[in-house]
Amino acid sequence: xxxxxxxxxxxxxxxxxxxxxxxxxxxxxxxxxxxxxxxxxxxxxxxxxxxxxxxxxxxxxxxxxxxxxxxxxxxxxxxxxxxxxxxxxxxxxxxxxxxxxxxxxxxxxxxxxxxxxxxxxxxxxxxxxxxxxxxxxxxxxxxxxxxxxxxxxxxxxxxxxxxxxxxxxxxxxxxxxxxxxxxxxxxxxxxxxxxxxxxxxxxxxxxxxxxxxxxxxxxxxxxxxxxxxxxxxxxxxxxxxxxxxxxxxxxxxxxxxxxxxxxxxxxxxxxxxxxxxxxxxxxxxxxxxxxxxxxxxxxxxxxxxxxxxxxxxxxxxxxxxxxxxxxxxxxxxxxxxxxxxxxxxxxxxxxxxxxxxxxxxxxxxxxxxxxxxxxxxxxxxxxxxxxxxxxxxxxxxxxxxxxxxxxxxxxxxxxxxxxxxxxxxxxxxxxxxxxxxxxxxxxxxxxxxxxxxxxxxxxxxxxxxxxxxxxxxxxxxxxxxxxxxxxxxxxxxxxxxxxxxxxxx
Numbered sequence: 001x002x003x004x005x006x007x008x009x010x011x012x013x014x015x016x017x018x019x020x021x022x023x024x025x026x027x028x029x030x031x032x033x034x035x036x037x038x039x040x041x042x043x044x045x046x047x048x049x050x051x052x053x054x055x056x057x058x059x060x061x062x063x064x065x066x067x068x069x070x071x072x073x074x075x076x077x078x079x080x081x082x083x084x085x086x087x088x089x090x091x092x093x094x095x096x097x098x099x100x101x102x103x104x105x106x107x108x109x110x111x112x113x114x115x116x117x118x119x120x121x122x123x124x125x126x127x128x129x130x131x132x133x134x135x136x137x138x139x140x141x142x143x144x145x146x147x148x149x150x151x152x153x154x155x156x157x158x159x160x161x162x163x164x165x166x167x168x169x170x171x172x173x174x175x176x177x178x179x180x181x182x183x184x185x186x187x188x189x190x191x192x193x194x195x196x197x198x199x200x201x202x203x204x205x206x207x208x209x210x211x212x213x214x215x216x217x218x219x220x221x222x223x224x225x226x227x228x229x230x231x232x233x234x235x236x237x238x239x240x241x242x243x244x245x246x247x248x249x250x251x252x253x254x255x256x257x258x259x260x261x262x263x264x265x266x267x268x269x270x271x272x273x274x275x276x277x278x279x280x281x282x283x284x285x286x287x288x289x290x291x292x293x294x295x296x297x298x299x300x301x302x303x304x305x306x307x308x309x310x311x312x313x314x315x316x317x318x319x320x321x322x323x324x325x326x327x328x329x330x331x332x333x334x335x336x337x338x339x340x341x342x343x344x345x346x347x348x349x350x351x352x353x354x355x356x357x358x359x360x361x362x363x364x365x366x367x368x369x370x371x372x373x374x375x376x377x378x379x380x381x382x383x384x385x386x387x388x389x390x391x392x393x394x395x396x397x398x399x400x401x402x403x404x405x406x407x408x409x410x411x412x413x414x415x416x417x418x419x420x421x422x423x424x425x426x427x428x429x430x431x432x433x434x435x436x437x438x439x440x441x442x443x444x445x446x447x448x449x450x451x452x453x454x455x456x457x458x459x460x461x462x463x464x465x466x467x468x469x470x471x472x473x474x475x476x477x478x479x480x481x482x483x484x485x486x487x488x489x490x491x492x493x494x495x496x497x498x499x500x501x502x503x504x505x
Contacts, residue, residue, distance in 0.1 A: 005324030021168075033371075034170050055338075060311070061137055066281050067213075075228045075231035079237075084271055088243050091253065093262075104119045134385075135158050142327065158381065162375060162378035165339040165342045183325075183328055214285060342377050345374070346371065408430070427482045430480075434481075444463050
């Protein structure tokens with residue numbers, strides 16, 4: 001790294017820190033810290049939604065996967081527009097008129113506090129996992145380029161993100177996400193432009209096409225092997241849960257000045273992720289064609305590791321200054337996702353746990369608890385990210401794991417929305433069935449990274465299908481078993497909350 005590159009990075013980090021300090025002076029209450037007075041412009045909320053969804057896994061992981069295989073992850077992402085067009089507009093207005101701060105308040109009203117607490121814990125676990133993957137991918141890239149030890153890079157980047165999130169609150173998060181979104185997209189466009197400008201752009205695209213880099217993977221339907229249809233359905237489940245039930249998304253719906261601005265920002269911000277994912281997958285295809293023309297430019301030790309392709313390219317092919325700008329884009333990709341998750345974890349802790357037992361706590365104490373949630377969530381994600389070191393590419397592994405740790409949360413929300421007569425007792429029976437199934441299926445099917453066997457091998461009694469299906473079946477179990485149990489004699493009517501909020505729509 002040249003002095004110019006270092007200067008670019010320092011300026012970027014200083015600007016982010018300055019924004020956080022600027023907004024820290026406006027925080028007088030927990031509502032200011034987590035909701036910014038519900039008075040933010042819709043367009044900046046849209047940028048923040050995009051930055052929350054797109055992370056360093058996109059910047060580093062997607063090009064690496066396409067380079068070594070094809071565009072199979074896009075099948076997963078194709079579920080997004082289906083979900084957004086059908087549901088997001090309804091979720092936005094419903095939550096804005098129903099909630100104080102967290103979507104899990106709905107479950108508390110509908111099924112009682114145990115359901116609220118269960119969904120809150122499930123969300124926290126899933127976000128800690130996701131943040132660990134985000135900072136891990138960033139740590140790999142920065143360590144490769146700088147030569148620093150990846151363990152220390154993860155620690156440094158994680159702590160920097162915790163510090164500015166801690167200071168700036170949601171307002172600082174949203175406005176820094178705006179800048180980081182520009183850097184993220186600009187970095188991808190710049191890399192593609194540099195490759196296309198090095199030679200015959202038509203030939204590069206043709207080479208990538210003939211090499212199968214634009215393929216969407218296996219199209220034969222199967223529950224045992226990866227294929228387009230399994231990924232597509234898995235994506236629908238994932239995005240329904242994310243945009244319909246997850247705190248980090250729902251919290252964004254509450255920030256805009258009006259229902260109209262909130263709906264518009266949700267639609268545009270979320271749908272903008274599709275071309276961004278395509279951009280970085282295209283980058284992977286172009287990188288493959290680029291190195292096919294000159295194989296000597298890619299050392300064997302680099303070409304054998306998926307997640308080193310992007311770092312190697314920006315380190316060897318970019319002039320001073322642009323290298324620093326691309327590294328700032330990588331930092332932006334990770335920070336814009338991680339800061340949102342940290343703030344949302346803290347909001348869940350405050351609203352669904354602390355306020356439950358200390359409803360009369362003064363604002364200063366509530367702010368202190370919220371900020372403590374940011375710190376603890378950040379430290380846990382840093383620790384977990386350091387455990388991923390030395391493991392092969394985690395993109396496919398993380399897609400399945402994310403659905404497993406969801407714990408039937410989407411099914412629980414759907415039970416409340418779709419079946420007004422569903423009861424608390426029925427919901428808890430459904431959750432019990434989901435938890436027992438998930439434990440058995442995950443222990444007997446999910447292979448640990450760098451391992452060829454599950455934690456518990458029961459031979460013919462192992463779960464037979466792809467790990468991704470575990471989470472999907474868990475959601476269905478909560479819905480079906482919960483509804484059936486609610487209709488049993490002696491169960492119907494027990495524990496129901498008829499005065500709870502109506503379903504979206």
